[in-house]
Amino acid sequence: MTLEQAARALSAEWVHPGPAGAATRSLRGVVATDLMSDLLVADRHGHLVLTSLASDQVIRTADIVGAPAVVVVNGKPLPAGMVDLARELGVALLRSTLPMYEACVAVARAAGP
Amino acid sequence: MKVRDLAALSPGAEWVVVGLPDEPIAGAYTSDMLSDVLAHAPPGGVLITIQAHRNTVAVAMHRGLRAIVLAHHRPVPRDMAEAAQAEGIAILRAPADQYTLSWRLHEHLRDEGVVR
Amino acid sequence: MSVLPINSDQPPLVLQDLLFKLKVRDVMTTDVITVRRADTMRYAQALMKTHRITGVPVAEQGRLYGIVSMDDIITALETGAMDRPVEERMTTRVVVLEADMPLSFGASYFEKYRFGRFPVLDRDHRLCGILASRDISASLLIELYKEYCRLEARVPPLAVRAEPARSIHIRVHRYDFENAGKGAHEIKKTLAAMGVEPAHIRRASIAAYELEMNLVVHSFGGVLRANIGPGEVVVKACDDGPGIADVELALQDGFSTANDWVRSLGFGAGMGLGNVRRVADEFSIQSSAGAGTSVRAVVRWPAAGGAP
Numbered sequence: 206m207t208l209e210q211a212a213r214a215l216s217a218e219w220v221h222p223g224p225a226g227a228a229t230r231s232l233r234g235v236v237a238t239d240l241m242s243d244l245l246v247a248d249r250h251g252h253l254v255l256t257s258l259a260s261d262q263v264i265r266t267a268d269i270v271g272a273p274a275v276v277v278v279n280g281k282p283l284p285a286g287m288v289d290l291a292r293e294l295g296v297a298l299l300r301s302t303l304p305m306y307e308a309c310v311a312v313a314r315a316a317g318p
Numbered sequence: 319m320k321v322r323d324l325a326a327l328s329p330g331a332e333w334v335v336v337g338l339p340d341e342p343i344a345g346a347y348t349s350d351m352l353s354d355v356l357a358h359a360p361p362g363g364v365l366i367t368i369q370a371h372r373n374t375v376a377v378a379m380h381r382g383l384r385a386i387v388l389a390h391h392r393p394v395p396r397d398m399a400e401a402a403q404a405e406g407i408a409i410l411r412a413p414a415d416q417y418t419l420s421w422r423l424h425e426h427l428r429d430e431g432v433v434r
Numbered sequence: 435m436s437v438l439p440i441n442s443d444q445p446p447l448v449l450q451d452l453l454f455k456l457k458v459r460d461v462m463t464t465d466v467i468t469v470r471r472a473d474t475m476r477y478a479q480a481l482m483k484t485h486r487i488t489g490v491p492v493a494e495q496g497r498l499y500g501i502v503s504m505d506d507i508i509t510a511l512e513t514g515a516m517d518r519p520v521e522e523r524m525t526t527r528v529v530v531l532e533a534d535m536p537l538s539f540g541a542s543y544f545e546k547y548r549f550g551r552f553p554v555l556d557r558d559h560r561l562c563g564i565l566a567s568r569d570i571s572a573s574l575l576i577e578l579y580k581e582y583c584r585l586e587a588r589v590p591p592l593a594v595r596a597e598p599a600r601s602i603h604i605r606v607h608r609y610d611f612e613n614a615g616k617g618a619h620e621i622k623k624t625l626a627a628m629g630v631e632p633a634h635i636r637r638a639s640i641a642a643y644e645l646e647m648n649l650v651v652h653s654f655g656g657v658l659r660a661n662i663g664p665g666e667v668v669v670k671a672c673d674d675g676p677g678i679a680d681v682e683l684a685l686q687d688g689f690s691t692a693n694d695w696v697r698s699l700g701f702g703a704g705m706g707l708g709n710v711r712r713v714a715d716e717f718s719i720q721s722s723a724g725a726g727t728s729v730r731a732v733v734r735w736p737a738a739g740g741a742p
Binding site: 239240241242243245246250256258260261262263265266268269270271286294 | 636701
């Protein structure tokens with residue numbers, strides 16, 4: 206599954222597209238969490254991050270673990286600093302109005318069996 | 319789907335508090351933010367979370383949830399287990415992550431026609 | 435075009451600025467040594483020797499008549515004309531600069547004509563100075579030095595950054611969620627620049643990030659340090675308190691003293707120290723209630739994996 210496909214499944218709005226080619230590169234998996242430590246588990250990288258946390262730290266954490274993209278669910282408004290940081294660190298940033306549970310279901314459906 | 323069937327979601331899942339095993343499950347909510355759960359979780363549903371904390375039980379009770387499924391096999395503090403026991407809320411520890419638990423639960427609920 | 439070994443199509447803005455801002459008059463030597471038309475070539479040669487210059491303008495009352503170059507002297511020597519007046523032997527087709535020209539123009543003349551010096555005329559066409567190539571380089575160096583001092587004075591004194599490649603030292607403040615994570619990012623960047631394998635970089639930055647967040651969430655403030663040596667990075671987090679009453683308990687997965695506000699920001703789930711211990715090759719913690727806490731985590735990588 207690519208970020209583009211995930212975005213379509215989530216009806217997500219693209220806030221920052223990330224580096225060139227980010228939309229079409231295939232994702233290694235999905236992490237759904239609102240806790241940064243949960244994201245900081247070492248054996249995952251190249252994952253799509255689904256979170257209802259809208260803060261700078263989400264972008265920093267994604268950068269640290271090598272997650273190429275973050276989707277903020279629940280339609281949370283994004284602070285300006287978060288968008289700036291996504292641009293600075295080259296992390297794709299999207300926003301979806303789906304709640305987390307539905308977002309997981311939608312992405313899993315797009316990812317196929 | 320009943321509360322007791324939740325164990326099928328993840329190999330290696332274990333019950334910490336069995337709660338009311340024959341109650342039906344009416345929906346689900348995935349979140350690690352308790353304020354979010356407090357505002358949106360569906361009554362009669364299941365909470366999928368990583369927050370193994372006594373406050374999670376308080377929030378679950380407030381929303382009328384039947385069960386808490388803890389992702390990543392998170393250990394349960396004793397005060398959390400005691401609170402859940404007292405409130406009749408089930409707690410399941412499952413090795414899978416929130417994402418996987420969510421879509422698996424959805425497959426079960428969909429097959430039963432609880433949701434689309 | 436330029437004599438300077440720089441990319442003249444797109445030199446740095448500071449240099450571009452200087453080359454345009456500076457005029458020939460700002461850089462030229464105004465105390466010009468000249469000879470008169472009736473002086474002998476021998477006199478001119480003696481003057482050049484004394485002052486160690488390779489050319490001398492022929493001028494009277496500010497009016498420029500020509501220039502005696504080293505070539506002219508050599509020719510005079512060969513033809514036995516050293517006692518002739520310079521008027522007869524000087525170069526009369528003199529290439530001159532004007533005082534108001536920008537220095538970039540003056541610099542281009544050296545490349546174009548390959549002369550060692552150019553007489554400079556003022557608006558009234560009177561000799562007012564002489565420009566040698568060394569005047570340009572010396573003045574640019576002086577101006578760049580001034581500019582550098584000016585810029586440096588504007589930079590706030592940062593944490594110890596003298597050796598950014600090997601040693602990182604970042605002050606972390608309590609509840610400063612805005613800046614938290616910058617230290618870990620710095621460590622990540624440094625290791626990446628050194629060519630360390632991504633998997634090891636990830637382990638080191640995860641350890642650093644968790645420790646940095648611990649300082650933000652739990653301490654009164656502290657310092658995050660990283661010392662990068664051959665094949666390893668040692669990350670240390672030291673704070674000034676309040677200390678941990680039961681270190682064993684703090685290391686248990688899921689144990690946390692964080693308040694709900696911190697939890698709502700996505701931290702304080704009681705996974706941090708466990709995460710650090712999991713990713714590190716070596717881990718130690720020292721703390722007691724009322725005193726500070728210091729945590730040390732070492733991440734190692736095999737030398738073949740692009741060690742420094």
